[in-house]
Amino acid sequence: MLERIFWFFTQLKQHAFPTAASYQDRFEVSASTFKRDLAFLRDRLGAPVDYDRHRRGYFLTDALFELPPYWFDAHQLLLMLGLCRQMTQNLTSLPQELRSFHERVKGLLTMHFGPRILEAVSFENVEWTDCDTRLLKTVADAVLQRRLLRIVYHTGYSGQTVRRDVEPYRLHNYRGTWHLVAFCHYRREPRIFMLSRMHAVEVLSHRYEGQQFDVSEFLDTAFGIYRGGAIQKAVLRFSPAVARILRDQIWHKDQEMRMDKDGSLILSVPIADLTEIRRHVLKYGAEVQVLEPEALRRQVRDEAAQILSLYDNP
DSSP states (O other): OHHHHHHHHHHHHTTOOOOHHHHHHHHTOOHHHHHHHHHIIIIITOOOEEEETTTTEEEESSTTOOOOGGGGOHHHHHHHHHHHHHHHTTBSSOOHHHHHHHHHHHHHHHHHHOGGGGGSOOOOOSSOOOBOHHHHHHHHHHHHHTEEEEEEEEOTTTOOEEEEEEEEEEEEEETTEEEEEEEETTTTEEEEEEGGGEEEEEEEEEEOOSOSSOHHHHHHSSSSSOOOSOOEEEEEEEOHHHHHHHTTOOSOTTOEEEEOTTSOEEEEEEESOHHHHHHHHHTTGGGEEEEEOHHHHHHHHHHHHHHHHHHHOO
């Protein structure tokens, strides 16, 4: 079927006005098969195909429409299906562009492998934050057009609502939650803004040219999403009970790991903020001990004491 559709679409792109008869003769198929293939091209793949009565053939109402060739690779289609599902989990409503693309991918997969193929890939995000689709689209437009963005932002810790003008560089989805990596004109430094905390966004007319910092390097320097502090190492010792599980995990590309003779695991990761690594450590309870830095040891010890006090004073 894909061979037939690809030929027909090529004829459309060449303004050859292919007919049903030429389609049936070339592939030795029935009129009903042509109708099904045409419906698939229109409905599943979204091709804007119409019939010209004067030329007695079919044509594209939008000459710019394309069928990217990678859609015809089954493994890439399966990956795209998973990515679509991951993106749709944390949006309040699906934009038409994403919904249309999602349907095309599903249509091509089911055509070859049947509907059960749609169960072959899944994603599950934990503790993700919802995001308004219209806001995401506005921010994406600013990134693509390299325009300054004015945001009204609610800060998580201080509880203040501030207005900031930023140069938007990248939309970054971290553990299911959308963030904007940008250069803040007020702070004069790189910042990461959570889209769910943006109360309002406005794309300004002024464009920016080059980027003030290397985004990939900024994101890759340390564990987690929090930035701002100097890079240091967190050194953690995990008990043998969880070491067997954690030894195959990657917390950061620059991590260092070694197994001790008693079966415990020593993990070292670069950090730029204590907040996220502290939360990550606490979820392992008594199975982990912070060795460095001392500030992280104190924070974990103090929080453990507060947790204990909750149960000592019912």
